[in-house]
Amino acid sequence: MDEFRRQELARTSERMESATPSEILQWAMETYGPKLTMATAFGAEGCALIAMIAGIRDRTGLTLDIFNLDTGYQFPQTLALRERIQKQYGLEVRLVSNAETVPEMEARFGGPIYNRDSNECCRLRKVVPLNDAVRGFEAWITAIRRDQTPERAAQPIIGMDAKFDLVKINPLANWSKAQVWAYIRENNVPTNPLHDQGFPSIGCWPCTRPVKEGDDDRAGRWAGTDKRECGLHLSPAGQVTRVAS
Numbered sequence: 001m002d003e004f005r006r007q008e009l010a011r012t013s014e015r016m017e018s019a020t021p022s023e024i025l026q027w028a029m030e031t032y033g034p035k036l037t038m039a040t041a042f043g044a045e046g047c048a049l050i051a052m053i054a055g056i057r058d059r060t061g062l063t064l065d066i067f068n069l070d071t072g073y074q075f076p077q078t079l080a081l082r083e084r085i086q087k088q089y090g091l092e093v094r095l096v097s098n099a100e101t102v103p104e105m106e107a108r109f110g111g112p113i114y115n116r117d118s119n120e121c122c123r124l125r126k127v128v129p130l131n132d133a134v135r136g137f138e139a140w141i142t143a144i145r146r147d148q149t150p151e152r153a154a155q156p157i158i159g160m161d162a163k164f165d166l167v168k169i170n171p172l173a174n175w176s177k178a179q180v181w182a183y184i185r186e187n188n189v190p191t192n193p194l195h196d197q198g199f200p201s202i203g204c205w206p207c208t209r210p211v212k213e214g215d216d217d218r219a220g221r222w223a224g225t226d227k228r229e230c231g232l233h234l235s236p237a238g239q240v241t242r243v244a245s
């Protein structure tokens with residue numbers, strides 16, 4: 001990407017700091033059209049974004065590609081939610097997975113590796129298929145919020161994702177958890193029933209535990225380790241990447 005384009009993106013990102021997530025989504029859908037995609041794990045934030053996208057589609061006719069990284073270790077409740085969301089909003093969420101299935105991978109390694117090398121497991125089950133899934137796209141939408149982890153705190157609304165060589169758009173970057181849930185309640189957005197069972201953040205079943213009242217929302221992800229991210233939202237150097245302004 002040339003410097004002029006980078007500067008332009010940085011200015012747009014600053015302008016979008018005061019826009020609503022729906023306005024940011026519509027801008028992205030108008031700007032990138034079929035070259036825009038979105039990854040969702042059907043967390044509360046992702047479900048809210050999908051509801052907003054359906055609203056934009058109904059108003060404008062615009063739509064976009066949406067996919068779910070099907071690691072092979074997702075909770076059955078998450079896969080059921082995909083069906084419910086697709087039906088409710090009339091949007092397809094395609095499943096993206098590694099060509100090597102979980103049984104094949106576990107046979108190759110002599111068992112699961114999520115408990116002994118979670119970084120390699122995340123690389124194989126998430127990062128590799130995501131690379132394939134975004135090939136040919138120019139921009140991707142994520143549902144991350146800045147207050148979720150230190151790694152996410154510096155994420156702009158719109159930035160360059162060096163890891164996947166894509167423009168990365170984070171419509172909920174400056175929203176709080178309370179704002180997300182207020183939107184969900186006001187708009188009757190379906191969510192994962194596990195949220196009501198102590199799982200504020202839901203990933204793969206082997207690496208997600210319920211949290212206690214007052215714990216950090218992501219305390220149940222890779223509990224007992226330093227790991228906070230699966231690698232999708234880290235640059236190759238392990239840092240988030242901002243477009244220089």
Ligand code: SF4
Nearest residue numbers: 118121122125204207
């Ligand atoms: S979250 Fe756990 S099970 Fe899922 S890909 Fe990463 S290490 Fe594997």
